[in-house]
Amino acid sequence: MAAARVRSGGRPTLEEVAARAGVGRGTASRVINGSPRVSDATRQAVEAAVAELGYVPNRAARALAGNRTDAIALVVPEPETRFFAEPYFSAIVRGVGAALADTEMQLLLTLVGNDRERRRLAQYLTAHRVDGVLLVAVHADDPLPELLEQLGMPCVISGARHAAETLPSVDSDNFEGARAAVEHLVSRGRRQVATITGRLEVYGAQRRLDGYRAAVAAAGLAPDERLIAPADFTEEGGAGAMRDLLARRPGLDAVFVASDVMAAGARQVLREADRRIPEDVALVGFDDSVVARHMHPALTSVRQPIEEMGRRMAQLLLDEIAGRAPGDERPSVVLPTELVVRDSS
Amino acid sequence: MAAARVRSGGRPTLEEVAARAGVGRGTASRVINGSPRVSDATRQAVEAAVAELGYVPNRAARALAGNRTDAIALVVPEPETRFFAEPYFSAIVRGVGAALADTEMQLLLTLVGNDRERRRLAQYLTAHRVDGVLLVAVHADDPLPELLEQLGMPCVISGARHAAETLPSVDSDNFEGARAAVEHLVSRGRRQVATITGRLEVYGAQRRLDGYRAAVAAAGLAPDERLIAPADFTEEGGAGAMRDLLARRPGLDAVFVASDVMAAGARQVLREADRRIPEDVALVGFDDSVVARHMHPALTSVRQPIEEMGRRMAQLLLDEIAGRAPGDERPSVVLPTELVVRDSS
DNA sequence: ACCCCCTTTGGGAGCGCTCCCAATACTCTG
DNA sequence: CAGAGTATTGGGAGCGCTCCCAAAGGGGGT
Numbered sequence: 001m002a003a004a005r006v007r008s009g010g011r012p013t014l015e016e017v018a019a020r021a022g023v024g025r026g027t028a029s030r031v032i033n034g035s036p037r038v039s040d041a042t043r044q045a046v047e048a049a050v051a052e053l054g055y056v057p058n059r060a061a062r063a064l065a066g067n068r069t070d071a072i073a074l075v076v077p078e079p080e081t082r083f084f085a086e087p088y089f090s091a092i093v094r095g096v097g098a099a100l101a102d103t104e105m106q107l108l109l110t111l112v113g114n115d116r117e118r119r120r121l122a123q124y125l126t127a128h129r130v131d132g133v134l135l136v137a138v139h140a141d142d143p144l145p146e147l148l149e150q151l152g153m154p155c156v157i158s159g160a161r162h163a164a165e166t167l168p169s170v171d172s173d174n175f176e177g178a179r180a181a182v183e184h185l186v187s188r189g190r191r192q193v194a195t196i197t198g199r200l201e202v203y204g205a206q207r208r209l210d211g212y213r214a215a216v217a218a219a220g221l222a223p224d225e226r227l228i229a230p231a232d233f234t235e236e237g238g239a240g241a242m243r244d245l246l247a248r249r250p251g252l253d254a255v256f257v258a259s260d261v262m263a264a265g266a267r268q269v270l271r272e273a274d275r276r277i278p279e280d281v282a283l284v285g286f287d288d289s290v291v292a293r294h295m296h297p298a299l300t301s302v303r304q305p306i307e308e309m310g311r312r313m314a315q316l317l318l319d320e321i322a323g324r325a326p327g328d329e330r331p332s333v334v335l336p337t338e339l340v341v342r343d344s345s
Numbered sequence: 346m347a348a349a350r351v352r353s354g355g356r357p358t359l360e361e362v363a364a365r366a367g368v369g370r371g372t373a374s375r376v377i378n379g380s381p382r383v384s385d386a387t388r389q390a391v392e393a394a395v396a397e398l399g400y401v402p403n404r405a406a407r408a409l410a411g412n413r414t415d416a417i418a419l420v421v422p423e424p425e426t427r428f429f430a431e432p433y434f435s436a437i438v439r440g441v442g443a444a445l446a447d448t449e450m451q452l453l454l455t456l457v458g459n460d461r462e463r464r465r466l467a468q469y470l471t472a473h474r475v476d477g478v479l480l481v482a483v484h485a486d487d488p489l490p491e492l493l494e495q496l497g498m499p500c501v502i503s504g505a506r507h508a509a510e511t512l513p514s515v516d517s518d519n520f521e522g523a524r525a526a527v528e529h530l531v532s533r534g535r536r537q538v539a540t541i542t543g544r545l546e547v548y549g550a551q552r553r554l555d556g557y558r559a560a561v562a563a564a565g566l567a568p569d570e571r572l573i574a575p576a577d578f579t580e581e582g583g584a585g586a587m588r589d590l591l592a593r594r595p596g597l598d599a600v601f602v603a604s605d606v607m608a609a610g611a612r613q614v615l616r617e618a619d620r621r622i623p624e625d626v627a628l629v630g631f632d633d634s635v636v637a638r639h640m641h642p643a644l645t646s647v648r649q650p651i652e653e654m655g656r657r658m659a660q661l662l663l664d665e666i667a668g669r670a671p672g673d674e675r676p677s678v679v680l681p682t683e684l685v686v687r688d689s690s
Numbered sequence: 691a692c693c694c695c696c697t698t699t700g701g702g703a704g705c706g707c708t709c710c711c712a713a714t715a716c717t718c719t720g
Numbered sequence: 721c722a723g724a725g726t727a728t729t730g731g732g733a734g735c736g737c738t739c740c741c742a743a744a745g746g747g748g749g750t
Contacts, residue, residue: 011472013706024730029708039728056472060408061706064735069405074454078439086431086635089438094423097456106474109419109454111442127356127401129451264639290431290634294609296641358736369700374738384698406736409705 012053021049032057071106072317073130075121075144078113080137082233085261086290087306092136092158095310103318105131118144125153132156132317140201154320156313160332162203168320170313170333172304174204177337178211179218181256181284181302184339186219190254190282194227196241196266198258205233208258208286227252231262238262242269253281254345260285260292260301267295267344282345297343305335357398366394377402416451417477417662420466420489423458425482427578430606431635432651437481437503440655448663450476463489470498477501477662485546499665501658505677507548513665515658515678517649519549522682523556524563526601526629526647529684531564535599535627539572541586541611543603550578553603553631572597576607583607587614598626599690605630605637605646612640612689627690642688650680 018028023042030038031046038046049055063069074096076083083089093109100107108130112121125133125148132154138145140161148155149167156168178195185193195212198205209228216223226248231237238257242265245252257263263285267277275281277297285292288303312333319331363373368387375383376391383391394400408414419441421428428434438454445452453475457466470478470493477499483490485506493500494512501513523540530538540557543550554573561568571593576582583602587610590597602608608630612622620626622642630637633648657678664676 014708015706018730025707026709026731027729030729033708037728042728054471056468058409058472058706059474060405060414061735062708063405064403064409064705064737065707065709067708067735071453078442084435084439090429090434093434093454094429094456097423097454098458101456101458101462107454109438109442109452111439111446113443113446117446123401126399127403129404290636291639294636294639359738360736363700370737371701371739372699375699378738382698387698403736406705407738409707409735410737410739412705412738 011058012055014055014057017046017049017053017055020053021045067128069129069131070104071108071130072100072132072134072314072321073108073110073124074134074136075110075112077137078111082259082261083137087287088136091306092310092313095307095312096134096314097310098307099311099314099318105318122147126151128153132321134158134313134317140203154317156317156320158309158313159202159204165332166330168316168330168332170309170316170335171204172306172309172335172337174207174337175211175214177286177302177304177339178208178256178258179215180211180337180339181286181300182212182215183219184300184341185254185256185282185284185345186215186221188254188282188345191221192224192227192249192252193221193254193256194229194245194249194252196238196245196255196257196262197228197230198233198262200230202233205258212256224249231258233259233262235261235265235268238265239269240265242266246270246273246275254283255281256284258286260287260289260295260299263299263301264291264295267299277344284339284345288340292340292342295344300342300345301340303338303340305337308335356403357400359400359402362391362394362398362400365398366390412473414474414476415449416453416475417445417479417659417666418453418455418469418475419479419481420455420457422482423456427604427606428482432632433481436651437655437658440652440657441479441659442655443652444656444659444663450663467492471496473498477666479503479658479662485548499662501662501665503654503658504547504549510677511675513661513675513677515654515661515680516549517651517654517680517682519552519682520556520559522631522647522649522684523553523601523603524560525556525682525684526631526645527557527560528564529645529686530599530601530627530629530690531560531566533599533627533690536566537569537572537594537597538566538599538601539574539590539594539597541583541590541600541602541607542573542575543578543607545575547578550603557601569594576603578604578607580606580610580613583610584614585610587611591615591618591620599628600626601629603631605632605634605640605644608644608646609636609640612644622689629684629690633685637685637687640689645687645690646685648683648685650682653680 014028015025018025023046027042028046031043096107110121112118133148135155135157138157145167159171160169182193197209200206229241229244231241255266257266263283267283270277270281277283285299285301288301292299292301316331359373360370363370368391372387373391376388441452455466457463478493480500480502483502490512504516505514527538542554545551574586574590576586600611602611608628612628615622615626622628630644630646633646637644637646661676
């Protein structure tokens with residue numbers, strides 16, 4: 001019934017498939033790995049044997065013999081609470097998952113918390129336990145990307161770390177998203193458009209500020225540094241920045257906030273100051289998170305195609321692993337954003 | 346300098362560590378795996394060699410030789426959008442990650458979308474590519490748990506599928522959470538407390554309804570089936586159910602909604618009907634999601650310790666893998682919920 | 691001093707697969 | 721029809737580790 005040498009409850013091995021198909025182990029391996037150097041008849045015989053036996057290759061053996069793992073790691077710095085918030089984390093994961101769906105690649109999730117875990121991570125990667133790494137929310141001063149580069153470990157990051165990013169990266173068009181948001185406010189007749197920024201060490205936050213400035217200039221409005229309030233991506237930070245703005249420029253009639261969460265903080269302050277939204281002050285956020293949809297009034301926000309970003313990151317990484325021709329420049333993808341207009345503007 | 350046989354750029358092997366420490370391969374292995382049958386002197390020699398060489402065991406080789414993988418899979422049914430929403434997904438992942446942090450276990454994330462992927466998953470698991478499986482958001486009629494059981498694959502699920510759950514499971518106390526929520530409403534003087542339920546095929550939704558009923562009875566209020574409106578965990582469903590309730594029982598003065606998202610839908614309908622919250626109608630949700638915090642007025646909600654659930658699931662699974670003594674009953678954990686009172690009640 | 695037993699150690703035998711070389715079977719030239 | 725390729729094929733040699741057996745070393749009892 002079953003193949004000759006069946007260990008109790010054991011899964012069929014390549015050897016058994018080969019025997020069943022009446023071919024050698026090497027040939028069976030070739031068929032399974034889609035090598036073209038196999039005759040049609042042989043291929044069919046092997047495929048039949050695979051189907052009959054329900055053969056599934058043993059990953060560990062493959063990895064050991066082939067010196068690869070067919071797995072990539074998604075590395076998430078856990079302290080980065082912002083990343084874990086909607087919509088980032090799940091959307092990225094879905095995108096990555098989608099890109100990997102018809103691949104043999106497995107997705108390893110690695111949360112990096114404290115320094116100890118960080119060191120362990122370096123070991124993991126050093127030990128070549130994965131074929132490539134997806135890095136999200138990396139800071140400009142994070143040594144990890146360089147380490148990976150030295151190890152020759154393929155790696156893709158989300159969000160360029162600075163203008164001269166050298167690693168393959170996927171980003172949304174922060175500049176254009178911010179520019180469009182501010183342009184929208186101006187088109188609605190707003191004349192004193194303020195902005196609350198994220199931490200400006202984060203390149204994306206800087207780009208959003210750049211976009212704001214560009215739109216203000218394009219609209220022929222007088223640039224005013226006192227309409228710019230830096231914050232830190234938190235709700236409290238957003239509230240604090242809003243208070244500063246109100247104190248400095250009580251006449252402002254619109255605020256472009258670099259994240260929805262900060263916008264929630266700002267809205268709270270505006271409500272306390274009895275400014276109506278959008279009548280007195282128009283508000284636009286960034287991220288199109290669930291917060292935006294449920295805020296009252298519903299928040300106009302800049303949507304980033306996060307799932308698509310995940311998908312592209314994974315694709316880029318697979319390309320990287322497959323090996324780009326030397327000399328190819330580092331691919332970097334910038335995806336368009338979309339302004340979702342709701343009631344706050 | 347380095348050990349004798351060093352392949353170009355290769356990682357040190359156990360053999361090399363053993364040589365460096367002046368012991369045999371078997372002994373080195375024992376030290377690395379923490380076997381007690383090694384003399385102190387030898388142990389120290391090996392540990393020194395490991396440190397000097399920066400040795401990290403090769404997972405693939407280990408898996409192949411030891412017939413285990415040191416990896417568990419978190420299986421997420423992707424169609425279950427509800428699960429992907431805040432706060433579930435990221436919180437579960439964090440919890441699982443925390444439990445695994447000082448373990449050698451890796452976390453594999455497996456999104457299961459369509460049927461094709463579902464079959465692939467069965468293969469994965471059949472091929473023993475993981476040591477255990479964490480299943481979230483399983484439906485009562487999902488064949489996967491039984492399949493795993495047959496394969497002898499350790500498995501833990503989140504949320505019992507029915508009263509007679511046989512698999513190890515971790516759940517929050519849905520009954521008690523709902524009961525406390527309704528008790529809270531009653532204690533605030535509400536007398537016509539309605540409820541909007543989730544899909545009642547979901548056991549947790551049923552339990553919340555049971556809790557509602559228990560609290561109503563305990564308060565000595567007349568049970569009234571027309572105060573119960575079934576929905577489906579979606580915002581639209583919540584809105585529809587609210588409309589029904591308002592039509593049937595215009596005099597209601599409180600609603601316990603089995604999820605925050607549905608509560609958002611209900612609130613919308615209440616606003617359109619010019620019912621003030623909480624003056625006219627008090628509202629309590631479930632999940633304590635970001636929606637609850639940002640709703641206006643902020644929504645009172647039942648918080649589930651989701652991260653803790655992830656942690657316990659992982660611990661349970663590790664125990665399962667380590668092997669429970671036969672005869673031990675299936676461990677199942679029920680964690681307490683917490684009522685977070687805000688402005689809506 | 692001898693024997694027995696327990697502790698510690700070394701290393702062979704795989705685990706299942708890929709890589710690659712040598713062998714075989716065909717096919718095409720001239 | 722010989723010679724030279726060219727397309728297929730089989731299977732040895734590992735990949736690095738765990739398991740396990742047999743050997744070696746030590747200690748105590750008699």
